[in-house]
Amino acid sequence: MAEIARSLGVSVQTVSAVVNGKPGISVETQRRVREVIDRLEYHPNQQARTLRGIRTKTVAVIIPSITNPYFPEFVKGIEDEARGSGHSIFLCNTDHDLGHLLEYFSLIKTNKAAGLICSIGIAGEWLVNLEVEKRLRRFARDQVSVVLNGRFREDLPVSAVGVTDAEAIHDAARHLIELGHRRVGIISPPKGFAVTQERLATFRRAFAEIGHPIDDAMIVAGDFDIEAGVAGARALMKKRKRPTAIIAANDLAAFGAISELTASGYSVPNDVSVLGFDDIAFAKVYQPALTTIAQPTYELGQAALRLAIAPPLGENGVGKVVTLAATFVARSSTAAAP
Amino acid sequence: MAEIARSLGVSVQTVSAVVNGKPGISVETQRRVREVIDRLEYHPNQQARTLRGIRTKTVAVIIPSITNPYFPEFVKGIEDEARGSGHSIFLCNTDHDLGHLLEYFSLIKTNKAAGLICSIGIAGEWLVNLEVEKRLRRFARDQVSVVLNGRFREDLPVSAVGVTDAEAIHDAARHLIELGHRRVGIISPPKGFAVTQERLATFRRAFAEIGHPIDDAMIVAGDFDIEAGVAGARALMKKRKRPTAIIAANDLAAFGAISELTASGYSVPNDVSVLGFDDIAFAKVYQPALTTIAQPTYELGQAALRLAIAPPLGENGVGKVVTLAATFVARSSTAAAP
DNA sequence: TTGTAAGCGTTATCAC
């Protein structure tokens, strides 16, 4: 910058003003400065700016696992939205490890991100961790906009994005009951993950309201991956009265369940219907195409980014909440009960 | 930092030395400084450090599309490796758009990343773009370690990671021929992507060497997504002599092809065998489980990160190249020709 | 072993 100023015989302040589009510089000077900037391929130094107190244009994104296909979609929503406003993404993969999360918190603080999108919804138990809560509060105090995905904390100065899935879940329950399914098994999400436990409760309520409550014995512990689907299907098919339909914790678990069922000689959907959750890209192309509940994942990412680059709430601010609706999608993995 | 120094009656240099583990500070002083650091929850300001000339611990990762399941695996390899050395990831999704790529280059420069991993192998044509080449050269000059995935450029001061797939491709060709397939169709990767064009050539060479060259008419233009697989399979099955086996550009295209074939009443693998490429996580769990060529994607990511945080090559340095082998994986999407 | 001072690139404040 000094070099540019010197070569033009103007002061650095003049150059700075031109770069930042500040008023009070003659058109002629602006032109000359810009010309030299182009010629020298000058790029402003973000570090120096930040040091001077300007907010960065960086948003940190914390997710548990980029290889779970839910998250690339979410991240893509974030990124596409970020590009428009010149923001960029600092990606943090916790791998479900609290230690990693805490390390990333330090890193984010050190790097002075403007916003923080925290998708630990599926690992909601962390949000009751006092240390995590303290750090989140501190981010708010430090003027970084925190956005939670899938978990609302009204007592914290953070925003949130989330999904209303009650209606879609009711649709799904009605769909299964109308197809004649009476013994429905559930491969449940892991314990302690608030949102998804709530999802489980909503399923149970939906079936109960329709008049066909789910048998507690037909709910097996599960997780959000393929292996959990395999194990869950195996466990359910060993029950004395086998289910005619299985609701998996998510699409991944549904795929696992289907592949286990097929391997054991059952036909999906003729012998057993399988229902997923998320509607990841593969659900459409899987054989059989998966009946599932579609989350507006991409849009959730977009909404999260908008909240993350909004002016910070401050220490005692009250978060905004954006809620989008999930929708039931019937495909070929569900059919009339045998 | 000044605050800590003042509260202890020492100088900032002392605090700095303690923070950076520099020698020459008495154990007692170190202890006292550390105590206050913990109490005040002091985090060093990365911006100020970088401004002072210290390299950042940030590695930019440029990929075409995070929703293509090849890339999360690659990114995970990068991230897991990065964590060990305290580096963090700046994610850049070009969405196959050259304009976005160039914007990201500016951003990366402005943010002073220490390294840059550029996975535009599947969009190799950019690498013959003069502007891109110039920018890459400039990164090298600016002491950022550039690593290309899947594309070697010996004339540029950049490193690269890549895959040797000749052997795996020969294995795959032998596999198909031994199963009795004589009419093999190929859904080819898009034009202009050097690595993958080479892959196509390797397939042709392999079949020719075994004595069953592939008919040019059986090669249809394709791409790396599900839709291309659908369209490719449709085009191939319309040929006068229909193929008994289809080699798709990648796993995604293979899934598309299988779903199109199934929808058209063909059984995979009984009527048509399908071969993929990449071995993404879904290949295992798909119905039928996909026969494919496994890329060491995760390991490629790890290797790329190690190169990216290695000392920069400098303007006239000569890049290192890490090559890993692909392997043929036979599953259930291929069977004896009908 | 510890302190002092200069400087990294930028922007804000004030003076001209």
Next chain:
DNA sequence: GTGATAACGCTTACAA
């Protein structure tokens, strides 16, 4: 309309 200068938080040479 433009220029000089201080300050942001840190590291490093050098002095004590």
